[in-house]
Amino acid sequence: MLSTVISRLAQGFVVIFCLLAITFGLIRLMPGDPFSGEKSHAEHIIKKNKERFKLDRPIPQQFAAYLEALTRGELGYSAVKEQPVAKIIGQSFPASLILGICGMLIAILVGIPAGIISALKKNSIIDYGAMIIAMIGISIPSFVIGPLLAGQLATRVPFLKVAGWGDPFDWILPSLTLGLATAAYLARITRGGMLEVLNQDYIRTAQAKGVSQLSIVLKHAIRGGIIPAIAYVGPAFAALITGSFIVETIFQVPGMGQHFVNSTLSRDYFLLQGVVILFGALIVLANLAADIALVFLNPRLKSNNA
């Protein structure tokens, strides 16, 4: 198991390196630079700023210098915000982490039970109802759900605000917006997984032996039925943690998502690279965690991995 983890981490390292190298090159090939704006600046000022950030060098030299700084643990300075990239990410990550965890909790607490109930009540009104709601949840984008929640819920519930990130109550609406869409996916995946397991012979055997339905579901069906959901939860968790530009701007959340979009638009090379490294690492780790969880749920995978 340990060797598998080490191997996966090594693969992940290569993936992150490739991701960084591709992003590094592509963003520099885009027109413009961090210093261009509606009001242009004198050529000698632009030249000086490019020298400062080593942007006057060929791209391979820039990449070598960046990697060399990375080995010292330095992510560099944002060329637009004039702040250390590590500081910008450090200040934004907590909000994204909270939002991601709350969103995931909502997704799991809503999506998995809904999927299980749908599977147990297959082809009933409850099943159809839950799946229609799930389909609606998948189809409606967050830029519609977010303002709806802000406009309809926040204006009626006293402790909710339409936007802002001051106290824990402010986590509710953005977490709901993020979590409900993921819950919809989870419900459908869980339903599928559960239906497959519930049709297995050992479930029918247990029913024939008179084991209670609750025991059958809790002891025998769930373990196998939620495997597809767990495989989905890993990457989904990474995606939720890394933030959502739309949800963050709708609810004024000081998270990471906007850096990903804005650093690209403003050609903030170093901030984008820092964000890419973090996103890559989170996705690698979340996938690894999901794989480990799957091995525990399905021991046969252990021998396959070995």
Added chain:
Amino acid sequence: MTSLIHSLKVSALLTSVTLAGLMSSCQQEAPVDKYTKEKVLLIGNSTEPQALDPQIVTGVVESNIITALFEGLCVQHPSQEGIHLPGAAASWESNSDFTEWTFHLQPNGKWSDGTPITTADFLFSYERILTPDMAAKYASVLYYIKGAEDFNKGKNKDFKSVAITAPDSHTLKLELKAPTPFLPDLTKHYAWYPVPKHTVLKHGKMTQPNNPWTEPENMVSNGSFKLKTWRFNDQIYVEKNPLYWDADQVKLNGIRFLPILNPYTEARMFFNDQLHVTYGLAPEMIDHSRQNYTQNFKQDTYLGTNFLRFNVTHNDLKNLKLRKALAFAIDSQSIIDNILKGGQLAAYGMVPPMGEYQPPHVLSYDPQKAQQLLKEAGYGSDSGKTLQLTLLTTDKESAKTIAEAYQDMWKKNLGIEVSIEQSEWKTYLDKLTKLDYDIGTGGWIGDYPDPTTFLDMWKKGDGNNRTGWHSEEYEAILRDAEQTRDPKQRIKKLEKAEALFLSEMPIMPSYWYTQCYLLHHTVQGWDPLLLNNHPYKFVDLVAETAQ
């Protein structure tokens, strides 16, 4: 199975009961009411500032915060243009031709840590911003000072060559390269603000990039407020500076600047009592706000012009009559009435009317004249020539709507098919700069209330020109105006320069900006200003006026 469903139902019921309990126990006071009592202003400020060092930043967002923290030699009057109030300088005078200015600093002026503000701070600040190694993007705002441009461009290495002197600790003398009657206005620009020499040098070298002196725990400032907290992408809080020379005048205890990027979110926050002032207002929200928030809706004149650039190096657009035909075919008023809806004025010149300056009236909507000009240009319907033009604009949805209006008017009035190309912001700027476009949208906000802020950019080689147009005669008139001592004569010459510029039509002025925003009725002392640069020390929050 039934028991499992039952237990889930019970859980859901318990959750809803708990939520209901929380809802009833959490009746909270609206943020605006709470902060009005505490005299803390809540301002929407669009986005996270680039930095808080006045000598590094370049934008309006940063200016809004920096004017609370720092103060230039003169201060903007809260409601009247052209009146300069004492700031870091208690008084000032100039010679008769406005080329030599003497500023007398506040005798009791102190930085927020109690250190006296002296001319050493100003000399240090101006040397810092002009030093080439600093690469300050707004250094050019100080080029009015004799020797400043050469020093900034490295042509002269000695700062003593810049005509700034300090006969004593509280007297600052500036010698300018040309008569500049509007210098007090210039000193209100943040590039002219002093920075604390002792603090900057305590945390790094003078021109050191990313000197941490602006961190909340380090920052020392001379304005009516001082920095308390700076939470990235969340808020910046400034509190009243008790050591400010005019602290008795300051009515607010603090200001919270919220970087709200989404204008719809910002409007929702205002409608739900979470903000005192919004940064702006999306065009789609203007009618709703005007009807439902009559007393809160504000529509102030703003010193800016929206226009179309013509690439005069383009094979067809180098034809002046074609450019004029395209310009006379546009009904800007219709765009204002049907799309923008913010009370903008249809522009007939590049420079918005200001003070005694009246832009020459050389443009109006005249389809017949446009058709005649098109024919004279050789592109009439019987000419057999086909025009293939593209209008370059940004990738915003509103930009597309306006571009489609232009496209429709050219089709309807001239029979010309113009395609639209939308580019994301940096690509759009890159294309404009490289003249890789036919017709391009554009806008310009003045840095100070003087026509030169709109006219200098069209000189040959200026990075903001982006049209390929230049004229020796135009630049000669500008140089003549620069050396003119009589302010009235100077204005006349600037009007003449603009008339020449517009007769060549390298741009088509479209409309003069307004600033639409929402203002809570508890806010007092917030009056319309051309540059929207409200001096916070005159702003107050008065709860008893609530309706």
